Amino acid sequence: MKYSYQYPHPSVTVDCVVFTVQNNFLKLMLIQRGAEPFIGEWALPGGFVRIDESIESAASRELKEETGIENIYLEQLYTFGKVDRDPRERVISVAYYALVSSEEQIIAADTDAASAKWFPVDELPRLAFDHKYIIETAYRRLQGKLSYQPIGFELLPPKFALSQLQSLYEIILNKKLDKRNFRKKIQKTGLLADTNETQKGVSHRAAKLYTFNKEKYDILAKNGYYFEI
Amino acid sequence: MKYSYQYPHPSVTVDCVVFTVQNNFLKLMLIQRGAEPFIGEWALPGGFVRIDESIESAASRELKEETGIENIYLEQLYTFGKVDRDPRERVISVAYYALVSSEEQIIAADTDAASAKWFPVDELPRLAFDHKYIIETAYRRLQGKLSYQPIGFELLPPKFALSQLQSLYEIILNKKLDKRNFRKKIQKTGLLADTNETQKGVSHRAAKLYTFNKEKYDILAKNGYYFEI
DNA sequence: ATTGCATAGTGTTTATTTTACACTAAGTTA
DNA sequence: TAACTTAGTGTAAAATAAACACTATGCAAT
Numbered sequence: 416m417k418y419s420y421q422y423p424h425p426s427v428t429v430d431c432v433v434f435t436v437q438n439n440f441l442k443l444m445l446i447q448r449g450a451e452p453f454i455g456e457w458a459l460p461g462g463f464v465r466i467d468e469s470i471e472s473a474a475s476r477e478l479k480e481e482t483g484i485e486n487i488y489l490e491q492l493y494t495f496g497k498v499d500r501d502p503r504e505r506v507i508s509v510a511y512y513a514l515v516s517s518e519e520q521i522i523a524a525d526t527d528a529a530s531a532k533w534f535p536v537d538e539l540p541r542l543a544f545d546h547k548y549i550i551e552t553a554y555r556r557l558q559g560k561l562s563y564q565p566i567g568f569e570l571l572p573p574k575f576a577l578s579q580l581q582s583l584y585e586i587i588l589n590k591k592l593d594k595r596n597f598r599k600k601i602q603k604t605g606l607l608a609d610t611n612e613t614q615k616g617v618s619h620r621a622a623k624l625y626t627f628n629k630e631k632y633d634i635l636a637k638n639g640y641y642f643e644i
Numbered sequence: 645m646k647y648s649y650q651y652p653h654p655s656v657t658v659d660c661v662v663f664t665v666q667n668n669f670l671k672l673m674l675i676q677r678g679a680e681p682f683i684g685e686w687a688l689p690g691g692f693v694r695i696d697e698s699i700e701s702a703a704s705r706e707l708k709e710e711t712g713i714e715n716i717y718l719e720q721l722y723t724f725g726k727v728d729r730d731p732r733e734r735v736i737s738v739a740y741y742a743l744v745s746s747e748e749q750i751i752a753a754d755t756d757a758a759s760a761k762w763f764p765v766d767e768l769p770r771l772a773f774d775h776k777y778i779i780e781t782a783y784r785r786l787q788g789k790l791s792y793q794p795i796g797f798e799l800l801p802p803k804f805a806l807s808q809l810q811s812l813y814e815i816i817l818n819k820k821l822d823k824r825n826f827r828k829k830i831q832k833t834g835l836l837a838d839t840n841e842t843q844k845g846v847s848h849r850a851a852k853l854y855t856f857n858k859e860k861y862d863i864l865a866k867n868g869y870y871f872e873i
Numbered sequence: 874a875t876t877g878c879a880t881a882g883t884g885t886t887t888a889t890t891t892t893a894c895a896c897t898a899a900g901t902t903a
Numbered sequence: 904t905a906a907c908t909t910a911g912t913g914t915a916a917a918a919t920a921a922a923c924a925c926t927a928t929g930c931a932a933t
Contacts, residue, residue: 421645491723
């Protein structure tokens with residue numbers, strides 16, 4: 416007990432809600448707790464913010480330590496601070512959400528497979544702490560954000576077909592979209608760059624592959640541009 | 645030094661960015677610091693989160709203590725956690741933003757007038773900590789949110805004229821709007837309820853006064869409705 | 874009482890955006 | 904070569920947004 420203060424201090428943690436799309440399902444990463452409280456139950460990857468690291472660094476670090484995922488789009492979601500959200504002591508948690516592409520998922524396998532797992536968002540197990548509530552908040556935010564910021568690209572491999580992108584939108588927004596209208600709208604943004612490649616190994620007509628023109632988006636975003644689907 | 649921990653704990657504070665519209669200016673409330681660090685400099689109202697109160701309660705409490713403002717729309721903005729943002733020790737700050745109507749401003753006068761003051765957003769003094777950055781974040785959020793959520797009503801007295809509402813939008817979004825189109829759009833939402841009153845004490849034709857139908861908005865919002873200007 | 878002044882209040886036309894909708898093209902497999 | 908699967912494409916109708924200017928009302932000054 417080396418650290419003393421005149422007034423009680425809360426602990427500050429981070430929790431990460433990491434989404435991906437796999438086999439036409441929106442999934443998120445959970446880990447099985449190896450310590451009390453809630454030992455054995457599923458929870459969001461996360462942990463304590465160290466005294467000498469920023470909150471965001473803590474989120475990246477914990478995510479990497481617990482799931483092997485790194486170098487991803489990570490955005491602050493909300494800070495949860497109900498007095499009794501942790502049974503041990505006062506804990507304030509800054510939640511982040513993140514998107515990883517189905518390709519990067521494979522990297523995640525280098526962690527202990529027993530303790531980190533992808534769950535479809537509507538087949539979640541019982542969750543520790545208030546993590547169910549945090550996930551609901553993140554899911555709502557993801558749906559909202561998807562419609563006006565091109566974060567959907569983060570969930571796809573660098574080169575993707577338009578049908579993959581559409582399918583991703585349909586999965587997250589949970590509704591069918593019109594193929595022609597979707598394509599028109601996406602093309603009109605000018606954010607897609609044509610690679611001159613096509614899909615490989617598919618048993619039907621191969622689709623053209625595109626990449627997301629992030630440089631162009633950054634320029635547009637700076638001048639108050641809003642992407643809208 | 646009665647509170648000891650095995651690991652160092654950060655302090656957690658709240659900071660409030662309180663906006664109002666006064667004389668056709670968007671203003672925000674600052675207080676003059678009476679203690680180190682940054683003594684004498686201007687800063688956002690705020691303070692430490694107590695161990696037995698939620699973050700949001702802390703924000704409300706601090707705001708009331710330091711400015712006299714209470715019972716207002718208060719929304720979490722962002723959590724700022726750079727390691728060196730406070731020269732004394734590690735402090736993580738959860739920022740909130742709030743809107744008060746020009747009527748409620750008068751209540752704020754019951755605080756020490758020397759230490760709490762409204763500043764136009766583009767005539768801010770030098771600010772303590774990273775509060776300039778927090779304010780920029782809040783201002784951007786306010787502009788964004790105003791366009792798709794009817795928070796503008798919070799900045800007006802309960803009964804208001806359409807021209808007041810339009811003026812408020814023009815001030816915050818910093819651009820002129822077309823009177824007829826604005827009125828059409830606002831009316832079409834069905835969120836305005838006609839009081840059968842008119843302005844008093846104006847030296848020209850008196851405008852009809854409206855109230856904001858919050859019940860109706862809440863119902864619409866629940867079903868995924870988005871207000872848009 | 875009349876005039877001037879300031880703000881309130883009101884519709885229509887045009888341009889733009891969104892929606893609805895169905896067939897042909899290309900590649901793979903049996 | 905026929906059958907299957909997904910890729911890729913355009914147009915018309917409807918809805919929404921944008922541009923635009925005058926009359927109405929109430930008060931104040933003379």
